[in-house]
Each structure stands twice: as C-alpha cells, then as structure tokens.
Amino acid sequence: xxxxxxxxxxxxxxxxxxxxxxxxxxxxxxxxxxxxxxxxxxxxxxxxxxxxxxxxxxxxxxxxxxxxxxxxxxxxxxxxxxxxxxxxxxxxxxxxxxxxxxxxxxxxxxxxxxxxxxxxxxxxxxxxxxxxxxxxxxxxxxxxxxxxxxxxxxxxxxxxxxxxxxxxxxxxxxxxxxxxxxxxxxxxxxxxxxxxxxxxxxxxxxxxxxxxxxxxxxxxxxxxxxxxxx
Numbered sequence: 001x002x003x004x005x006x007x008x009x010x011x012x013x014x015x016x017x018x019x020x021x022x023x024x025x026x027x028x029x030x031x032x033x034x035x036x037x038x039x040x041x042x043x044x045x046x047x048x049x050x051x052x053x054x055x056x057x058x059x060x061x062x063x064x065x066x067x068x069x070x071x072x073x074x075x076x077x078x079x080x081x082x083x084x085x086x087x088x089x090x091x092x093x094x095x096x097x098x099x100x101x102x103x104x105x106x107x108x109x110x111x112x113x114x115x116x117x118x119x120x121x122x123x124x125x126x127x128x129x130x131x132x133x134x135x136x137x138x139x140x141x142x143x144x145x146x147x148x149x150x151x152x153x154x155x156x157x158x159x160x161x162x163x164x165x166x167x168x169x170x171x172x173x174x175x176x177x178x179x180x181x182x183x184x185x186x187x188x189x190x191x192x193x194x195x196x197x198x199x200x201x202x203x204x205x206x207x208x209x210x211x212x213x214x215x216x217x218x219x220x221x222x223x224x225x226x227x228x229x230x
Contacts, residue, residue, distance in 0.1 A: 003168065006164035007176070010198070013190070015193070016188075022175075022178075025158065027072070027157060028071075028150050028156045028160070029072065029073050029074060030163065030166075031073045031126070032075065035122065038052065038053045038056045057129075058128060058132075059180065060178065060180055061129065063180035064180075072150075073136040073137070074137045074143040074150075077139040077142070077143075078141050143161070144165060144166040145165075145166070148170045148171035152169075158175055159174055160176075162177070167189075167191060173188065174190075176188075
C-alpha cells in the first residue's frame with residue numbers, strides 16, 4: 001500500500017533506465033501491482049471480460065524473458081493487522097467482508113477473500129506465469145514485504161512494486177514501472193542513491209512512516225514495529 005507521499009520525496013532519486021538494464025537480472029514481482037497497472041492503463045468493461053490483463057502480462061513476460069531476465073511472481077498473503085481499518089473503509093461498512101474485519105482481533109492478520117474477482121485474476125496470472133516457467137511465491141502477508149526481504153537477502157537483484165513501503169522492509173533496488181516495446185525503459189529507485197542524495201537510510205524512512213502512523217493509530221505503530229523486527 002505504500003507510505004503516503006514517499007514517492008514524491010524520493011523523486012530526485014528516480015532513474016529512467018533502458019529496458020536492457022534488466023538483462024540477466026533476477027527480479028521479484030509484486031504481481032498484484034502489475035495487474036493494477038494494467039487496469040489503470042485500460043479502464044474499460046472489457047478489461048476483465050476479454051482477459052486484457054493476461055494479454056498484457058504475457059507480452060511483458062515475453063519481453064523480459066527475451067532479455068534473459070529471471071522473474072519470480074510474489075502474491076499477497078494475509079492482510080496485516082495494522083491495515084485492517086484501511087481495508088474496512090475501502091470495502092464499505094455494510095459489506096460482509098467489512099463485518100468480518102470488524103469482528104477480528106486487532107492484533108491478528110486476516111486471510112484475504114480468495115473468491116473475489118481480483119483474487120481470481122491473480123490466480124489466472126499465476127497460472128500463466130507457471131506455464132511459462134516462472135515460479136510463484138505466496139507471501140506471508142504483503143507481497144512487497146516478501147519481495148523486499150528477498151532483495152535484502154541478495155536472493156534477487158531487485159523487486160517490481162509500486163508500493164513504496166518496500167524500502168521500509170529493506171529493499172535495496174525497486175523497479176516501480178516498466179515499459180516494453182520500442183524505446184522501452186524501466187523506472188528504478190536504489191537505496192544507495194536515496195542514502196547519498198537525501199541522507200535517508202532505512203531507519204529514516206521508517207521514522208517518516210511512524211510519525212504519520214502515530215498521528216492516526218498508536219496501536220498500528222506497535223504492530224508495524226513488531227513486523228519490522230521479524
């Protein structure tokens with residue numbers, strides 16, 4: 001979900017690199033972010049009906065595999081307790097899912113609705129990826145956190161996500177957007193650049209988030225701190 005306004009703060013560290021920058025790299029992909037990007041670019045009733053997202057995903061995969069770029073799809077697991085209130089507001093107070101959220105314990109993560117339309121789209125995207133030889137990993141909670149941990153452990157060269165809180169979870173290289181075709185490029189942010197240009201390390205970014213969270217929900221602060229420790 002990201003940290004409010006963090007991309008604006010990091011704008012001076014944004015790099016537009018040619019697509020071949022991804023050649024021979026191993027990257028983790030926050031799969032839900034890719035599908036949301038596809039939807040944002042094709043807001044029409046045909047998006048789901050005609051499987052536009054699968055067509056776009058196939059062409060993106062094909063372009064990256066042609067560069068010998070190794071992909072790992074990562075999907076969201078349980079909804080973290082710190083974000084239950086936000087999900088409840090988005091669902092609407094009268095929905096069944098929102099009532100389930102309201103009845104859950106505040107310190108417990110909640111399983112996502114696996115029967116939703118978006119979850120079905122994720123399943124289809126995973127099937128396409130596996131058919132093309134791309135491994136899929138289900139995150140414990142949010143996909144960007146799982147991608148960040150893999151990047152921090154040097155198990156991948158970077159991660160694709162549009163959720164800026166990946167940096168708080170330890171990501172070193174984040175690819176926010178990728179554009180294929182003639183003149184293709186990738187938008188990249190590197191923690192090394194953030195540290196040199198802005199003087200912000202991981203702890204500084206966490207503090208920015210904590211200050212905002214403290215104003216909104218002290219209980220959320222405690223829960224998020226525990227998640228970062230583990």
